[in-house]
Amino acid sequence: MRIVLRIGVALFVIAAAYVALLHRGTAGQIHVTTEIAATRDQVWPFLDKRDLAKQWMRGVNPPNPAVSPATEAIGVTEVWEFADEFWHDGDIFSVLALRVTRAESRKPERLSAHISMPREFEGEWTYELVEMSPARTRLEMTARLRYIGASKYLEPFITWTARRRIESDAARLKEFLEHRGAGYSAGSRL
Numbered sequence: 001m002r003i004v005l006r007i008g009v010a011l012f013v014i015a016a017a018y019v020a021l022l023h024r025g026t027a028g029q030i031h032v033t034t035e036i037a038a039t040r041d042q043v044w045p046f047l048d049k050r051d052l053a054k055q056w057m058r059g060v061n062p063p064n065p066a067v068s069p070a071t072e073a074i075g076v077t078e079v080w081e082f083a084d085e086f087w088h089d090g091d092i093f094s095v096l097a098l099r100v101t102r103a104e105s106r107k108p109e110r111l112s113a114h115i116s117m118p119r120e121f122e123g124e125w126t127y128e129l130v131e132m133s134p135a136r137t138r139l140e141m142t143a144r145l146r147y148i149g150a151s152k153y154l155e156p157f158i159t160w161t162a163r164r165r166i167e168s169d170a171a172r173l174k175e176f177l178e179h180r181g182a183g184y185s186a187g188s189r190l
Contacts, residue, residue, distance in 0.1 A: 027155055028123065028145040030163045034170040035138050038177040040129040043137050044108040046173060047127045050078075056173040058165070059083035077101040100125075121147045121158075139173070141166055 036043055046052045054060050061081040082096045096117060104112040108129055116122035123145035130138040143162070147155045 028121075028143075028147060028159055030141070030143040030145070030159060030166060032141045032163065032166045032170050033138060034174050035132060035136060036174045036177050037136055039135060040108040040131055040137050042177060043129055043139060043173075046177070047111050047129075048105070048107070056176055057082075057169050058172070074102050074105060115143075115145075119149055120151045121145045139170065141170065 046056060059082050061083075078100050080098045080100055082098060099116045099118075101114045102111075103114050103124070104110060110126065110128050112124060112126040114122070115125045123143060126140075126142045128140040128142070130140065132138050143166075145159070147158070151158060
C-alpha cells in the first residue's frame, strides 16, 4: 500500500510540474539572435525573397509560383511547406504546411508576418536587422506562438524543437553570407 501511495504522489508531482511548465511566461516564445559580418542590405534579400530563403532554411519548399505568384505585398497569404525532420523515419516525411501572411516590411530593418498551421498554432514571426557597424549586422528572429487543441500539451517540446531548427538555420545563413561572400548569386547553394 505504501508503494502505491508513493507512486501516486510521484505522478501528482510530475503532473503538477508539467502543468506549471505549460503555463510559464515564455510558453510559445522563441528568440534567436546571431551577428553576421555583412551589411543589412546584403542580409535583407535572404529574408525577403522566397527563392533565396530556401538556400538557408533546411527542408523548406516555398510556395509554387504557378499557384502563388511571387509578391512581397502586405496582406498576401502564402503556404510554405516544411519537411518535418523529427518525424522522419527514413521512408516518410511529415510535411508541415505553414500559412504566412506578411504583416510589415520596412526594408532593410524589419519584416514580420502572421503565421499559422490549422488546428496546431497561430502567432507572429519577426525578423529585425540591427546595424552593429558598417559591415556587421545583428539578426534577431522572434516568434510568439499560441498553440491550439492537443498541440498545446506538447508546447514545451514543439517550442524547443523549433528553436533548435531556427538556431541551425541562422547559423547556415551566417556561414553562407560570411564564407561565400557578399557576391552571392541567386543560383548559389549552401
